[in-house]
Amino acid sequence: MDVIKFDSSYPIKQVNQFIVYFRAIIISLGGLFFGYNNGCFNPTQEHISNLNKWYSSFDIALYTGLVTCFLPFGCLFGSLLSNFLLKITQSNLRVCLALTDIIGLLGTTIQIIDPNLGNLILGRFLNGVAGGFNTSIVPIYLINFTPVIMRGKTGTFVQSFASLGLFIGLSLGAIQPRYSKVPKGESKEEFIQSEIDNMDSFHLNLAWRITIGLPLLLCFIRLISLIFIFKEETPIQMVKHNHLRTLRRYLEKCYDKERAGLRFKEIVSYANQQVEEADKLSEGDEIDVNVPIQFSDQANNDQQKNKNNEYLISMQNHTQQNQDNKYQVQNDTSNHEHLDIKQPKGEKEKFEINLASSGGSNHSEEVIDNQKLDNSKKQNKLPQIYKSQRRRKMLGVVLQMTTQLSGLNALMFFSSSIFKANSDNPDTVQLYLYIQGFSIFFFTFISIFFIENFGRKKLILGSTFLTLIGLLGIAVFALVNVFVVSFVFIIFFLFGFGIGLGAVVWPFCTELVNKEDLPICSAARWLCALLIGICFRFLVLAIGISGTFFLFFGFTLLAFIYFLKEMKETKGMTIEQVDQLYG
Structure with a gap:
């Protein structure tokens, strides 16, 4: 449980x-x-x-x-x-x-x-x-x-x-x-x-x-x-099954109004985190951060990369106001012909970059290095x-x-x-x-x-x-x-x-x-x-x-x-x- x-x-x-x-x-x-x-x-x-x-x-x-x-x-x-x-x-x-x-x-x-x-x-x-x-x-x-x-x-x-x-x-x-x-x-x-x-x-x-x-x-x-x-189901299950009103009613029976509200936020936040982790585990094909992302067929990639760079530049003004904004970048490892920048969740092979940095490619490599370091730490802790x-x-x-x-x-x-x-x-x-x-x-x-x-x-x-x-x-x-x-x-x-x-x-x-x-x-x-x-x-x-x-x-x-x-x-x-x- x-x-x-x-x-x-x-x-x-x-x-x-x-x-x-x-x-x-x-x-x-x-x-x-x-x-x-x-x-x-x-x-x-x-x-x-x-x-x-x-x-x-x-x-x-x-x-x-x-x-x-x-x-x-x-x-x-x-x-x-x-x-x-x-x-x-x-x-x-x-x-x-x-x-x-x-x-x-x-x-x-x-x-x-x-x-x-x-x-x-x-x-x-x-x-x-x-x-x-x-x-x-x-x-x-x-x-x-x-x-x-x-x-x-x-x-x-x-x-x-x-x-x-x-x-x-x-x-x-x-x-x-x-x-x-x-x-x-x-x-x-x-x-x-x-x-x-x-x-x-x-x-x-x-x-x-x-x-x-x-x-x-x-x-x-x-x-x-x-x-x-x-x-009632358990509080976590109420969130996972989207029974939020039932959860709130249950908490209001157990706590006063202030504590019930705080507890509601804690449970929802925790449950969402658990769902995301479960989704990753069920996908089973997460990106292997030990293998650098490779871009082949550079000549055929130039047009798409230019479009991506223009998109990155257009986002600079927004990221200067909010340094913590993150978008998900998917690497298509099947043909390595382009780099898609996507916001929706649920993709199999993904990692995150912070668009506040100007060097998109270099920053991607830096993020991968950090992920490799984190993964190494996790492996050492097992x-x-x-x-x-x-x-x-x-x-x-x-x-x-x-x-x-x-x-x-x-x-x-x-x-x-x-x-x-x-x-x-x-x-x-x-x-x-x-x-x-x-x-x-x-x-x-x-x-x-x-x-x-x-x-x-x-x-x-x-x-x-x-x-x-x-x-x-x-x-x-x-x-x-x-x-x-x-x-x-x-x-x-x-x-x-x-x-x-x-x-x-x-x-x-x-x-x-x-x-x-x-x-x-x-x-x-x-x-x-x-x-x-x-x-x-x-x-x-x-x-x-x-x-x-x-x-x-x-x-x-x-x-x-x-x-x-x-x-x-x-x-x-x-x-x-x-x-x-x-x-």
């Missing part, structure tokens, strides 16, 4: 914050969607496992792991397809998000029809595809429709809403059926079947469907909003540009990987089983889930108030350091089997994660990497989430909770060292300025 970033020093009072926040909240329901799907299977997995008769530890680890991992697998697939979706819709973000909501409606409906393994896998995969589209496209939408001065705050909405979704999903565990521990000496299959037979209809059939089916409401709300309320892009993309990928391999989704996917293994009281387990869900939401939400004051780099580095302390505490006290203290460190971990790695990574990556690299970063995130979904339960069976969190600690420590070396502040910078930082 084409994104303009201009000076953000104008006062916030010139922006209609309600309009901006309202749009950002509705669009960020995509974050709520994938966050909720991350957490909603967690409190329902025991009941669904029992309905499917997954009784042994191996069966539970295998089948719940499969159901869990197909969500991030779908997210990975959706992230990788995001650029293709943008291409086939001609970067129409509204259409992209509407299609995303339709996929989400379909995936959620399939899951709640029946709790069998096939339905759960297919439904969660489709919801994952929708989640991958959301994580790639929603940040692009927000940055296109948010004033620069507010982009830091609205950029945190994706993760803040995802955390809210986790909290709601975990909290709905309160309506799930409670299973007692199987008494020693009794058959597990017979005991569980007896509990199912004595269960009322709501807990048996409705509770899990309500919990898993809530995303239907989220998709429906945003889809209706996109159809009837947020019908390796630097590629190096910067590679460094920024690598940092974005590692950042997104760290959000998963630090262990957050291990807790979001499987915390109910972890808590139940350490408590015989179902009410205590649910209390732990409440505290966990609220903590990740609250700590992510408060980052909105920090991001503009502290910037991106300090928050992410501080967050990663606090996350390391939390992981170490979880692992050590799990090793000595003191779960209460380990749970305290889980909350500390969620605090450290939420204020930086949770909320700031999305706006930071949007500012850091090129638009075509954002889906790659998102895909790296979901690939790691997929690995967590598949491997976590088996890691716990093999090396225990303590050993598993020591692994998370080791990866996060390596990432922290890398961040110290590579991370730079991007607050308030354009992508060009960020590119220079990493050049």
Whole structure:
């Protein structure tokens, strides 16, 4: 997408914050969607496992792991397809998000029809595809429709809403059926079947469907909003499609009259520049400034050249009044028989001369020399540009990987089983889930108030350091089997994660990497989430909770060292300025 970033020093009072926040909240329901799907299977997995008769530890680890991992697998697939979706819709973000909501409606409906393994896998995969589209496209939408001065705050909405979704999903565990521990000496299959037979209809059939089916409401709300309320193209597209009145009306909703007028001029100017550059690229046959223009058949050219010289002389009076007037000169390289001086745009082989100079031919050669010099500079900068892009993309990928391999989704996917293994009281387990869900939401939400004051780099580095302390505490006290203290460190971990790695990574990556690299970063995130979904339960069976969190600690420590070396502040910078930082 084409994104303009201009000076953000104008006062916030010139922006209609309600309009901006309202749009950002509705669009960020995509974050709520994938966050909720991350957490909603967690409190329902025991009941669904029992309905499917997954009784042994191996069966539970295998089948719940499969159901869990197909969500991030779908997210990975959706992230990788995001650029293709943008291409086939001609970067129409509204259409992209509407299609995303339709996929989400379909995936959620399939899951709640029946709790069998096939339905759960297919439904969660489709919801994952929708989640991958959301994580790639929603940040692009927000940055296109948010004033620069507010982009830091609205950029945190994706993760803040995802955390809210986790909290709601975990909290709905309160309506799930409670299973007692199987008494020693009794058959597990017979005991569980007896509990199912004595269960009322709501807990048996409705509770899990309500919990898993809530995303239907989220998709429906945003889809209706996109159809009837947020019908605009991006500002750049409004100019390219000549919808200038629509653009002006949109800007007057978002800004006061003075700022709206200035913003209108900025966008139109920028869009026209982009169109001209696109035209040049599409022509593909620009003049090669490394080859001097040659004039052959001089005898046959004299008459035409004289006419051209007379035209140049006639223009001298005009150019003395305005030294900046330029006309385009086309060299007909097919026969080199004449030199046409033309004003219209759109010719394939062209360059510019300033008619203020009297020596037309000599000046043309001077212009060509200057163009050759400029072209040489650009060629010399190419390796630097590629190096910067590679460094920024690598940092974005590692950042997104760290959000998963630090262990957050291990807790979001499987915390109910972890808590139940350490408590015989179902009410205590649910209390732990409440505290966990609220903590990740609250700590992510408060980052909105920090991001503009502290910037991106300090928050992410501080967050990663606090996350390391939390992981170490979880692992050590799990090793000595003191779960209460380990749970305290889980909350500390969620605090450290939420204020930086949770909320700031999305706006930071949007500012850091090129638009075509954002889906790659998102895909790296979901690939790691997929690995967590598949491997976590088996890691716990093999090396225990303590050993598993020591692994998370080791990866996060390596990432922290890398961040110290590579991370730079991007607050308030354009992508060009960020590119220079990493050049």
